[in-house]
Amino acid sequence: MNQTASQTSLSVILLKIILPVCLIALGVAGFWYYKSKAVKFKRKPAEKTAPVVDIIKVNPDRVTAQIRAMGTVQPDREVEIKSQVAGTVIQVAPEFVQGGLIRKGQAMVRIDPADYTLAVNKAQSALAQAQADFEIEKGQQQIAKEELKLMATMSPNEIPETSLVLREPQLEQAQAAVASAKSDLDAARLDLERTRIIAPFYALVLSKQVDEGAMTAAQGTLATLVDVTCYQVEVQVPLDRLDRIRVHETNGSPARIRSLYAGREWEGRVVRTTGTVTEQSRMAGVIIQVDDPLGLGPAKGRPAMLLNDHVEAFIQGQAFDNVFSLPRTLVREDSSLWIYNDGRLDIRKVAPVWIENDRVFIQSGLFPGDFVISSDLSAPVSGMALTLALQESP
Template identity: 35%
Template sequence: MTDRNQAGWAHKARRALLTLIPLLVLGGALLIASRLLETSPQAGRRPPPERQARLVQVEPAQRFQERITLTAWGVVKPARELHLRAQLNARVASVADALDPGVRVGAGTVLVQLEQADFRLALANARADLTRAQADLALEMGQQAVARREYELLGSDVSEQERRLMLREPQLASARAAVAAAENRVAEAELALRRTRINAPFPALVVERQAAPGSLVSSGTDLARLVGVERWWVELAVPVNALRWLEFPTANGEPGSRVRLYDQAAWGEGVYREGRLIRLYGGVEEQGRLARLLVEVSDPLASQTTDAPPLLLGSFLEARISGRRLDDAIAVDPAWLRGGDRVWVMGPDDRLDMRPVEVLHRGRERVLLRGELRPGERIVTTPISGAAQGMPLRLAGAGSDGQR
């Protein structure tokens, strides 16, 4: 082999070696990694962790065994209201001091006196006409006696019409009619004279006065406005679904529901007047579609007692109506009601149970329920985000096992 051939073979050998070395290194690295994987310890797969129990507070369900109390608002209005009006055309002679707004007047009290002179003259003339008619009747009665004697003496056979004329029966009827008409005119004149004295028809409170001495009034002119003081009304509005809990007067004399009326601004905290539910209006409000009720309060001005405050006409009162008694309901705080018709209960297995319930009544301080809820069961009072049926729960202050 020549020197030239030896040099060429050495060059090729070096090139092959340079190519082979990286491949050997890579293969050795792969072999080592494979051995490490085969001999390393295998980690076991963990089961998913159990959902962590939520910390909650609970309250026992309480049985409700009393009357439902409904709250409503209403306006005081009079049970009797009268616009006192003149019935004659006359001049006002005098007005009583009692006819001032805010003054109480008794039944029969003279409030306005009209001038009587013209009416006294009319009565005198009517009585004179009556006396004249009575005299004419007496004369005619004498004529009747004479005519009857003449008819009996003649004894003639005449027709019925001729007999009536001979006995002057038409003249007698006319005289009697004149007396009756004169008596009616006297009665009318006496009535007009009585109407010059305008009285209070019932015990009343003067609300407004229009009459003034010396003023001319005609029939129908307003003189004053009166309201009765024996009883007043409070008109209330309640939801239609609340009517089933109310009691109304019955035909056998059973009274309606008792109502307590409050006016904190005028009477102070805790002071109230009592009334009775007496009537349900025959329709609902057009605006709120609420049922309208009427409550009656006796002696509204507290004239027969010193312990009760007087009502004020037009005042806006809070009414608390004592409704029917319930014995099978559960009372809960309004905040414990979830979604409007469910209650969260912590079951015996300390898991969340979402119970459907029927809402019987919603009050400001409690909601009355009926349904799958028993007295003593643990109602969850704590809000839970992402709550789900069967979620594990634990009580505040309890250990990991759920026991206090």
């Protein structure tokens, strides 16, 4: 019985040893079998491909710099009309209303002239009296001269001709009275004339303070008028662009004015600068004059320009000859351009002479017929091979 137990233990030990060995051998055999049957791939060397690019052919041209600026419409001439005499307003013109248009020389307001007419009549009477006194005094002087001659013939001694004897002071006094009376008459007539308030220019009534029946005092405000023959637009321009603008009263740089809200447009010209620089933005003030802003004269039919309207101005500045105009995005960070040159990349430094919102003007560094690359390159290297897009042809 002991022999049987020993045989059973030996069999278990052999099974635990032989079975793992057989499994390992079987796995190794399977691995080598499948390895011998695996598909083998042959690696091919990587093909070098040139980047595909788009190009733009450039040629020089004459271009005009354009300066864009923002501004506000303002009156070129605004005056406050005041009465020079006191009185009751007895008449106003139908156009004398806010927003009304009054032509130059037209009577706007009339003040009661009765008191001033009486003053003129009184001054005329005083002048007539002074002139009569003057004539009488001239006669008295003539009598004094004759009496002096008579006394000289009768007296053995010489009688001196003094100014007092000849009544010269009295004559000068009478003459001064005449001049004073004439001045009083002129002043009275001037006050009478001032009872009619006339427009000093073709004007827009911006505001009015009196109406018919109102009592006005001397130096009392009647209305505020704005000259409608021209308006002005004050815009702010960067200092580095001011030299490109021609400033002249009659031949300044042309400018196109566009309303930001209504879309209306007007033509103007740069006539002067404000002579100051803004404190915060450090920009120069430029005045653009717009003639006939309401379309009442030569520009009849043009939309009316409104005061205090916010506008956008496009000023035509200096003209550049033989410059290349390119989109601003084509100039790279280091102020260079990528040029397609016979299948190769040529990187050129350029110096723009003018930059606008989305355009850049280049005068040196490019040649007529050059092909500027408009595509982006991840790693541009001068001389690298390039391929044109299918639709491109140099």
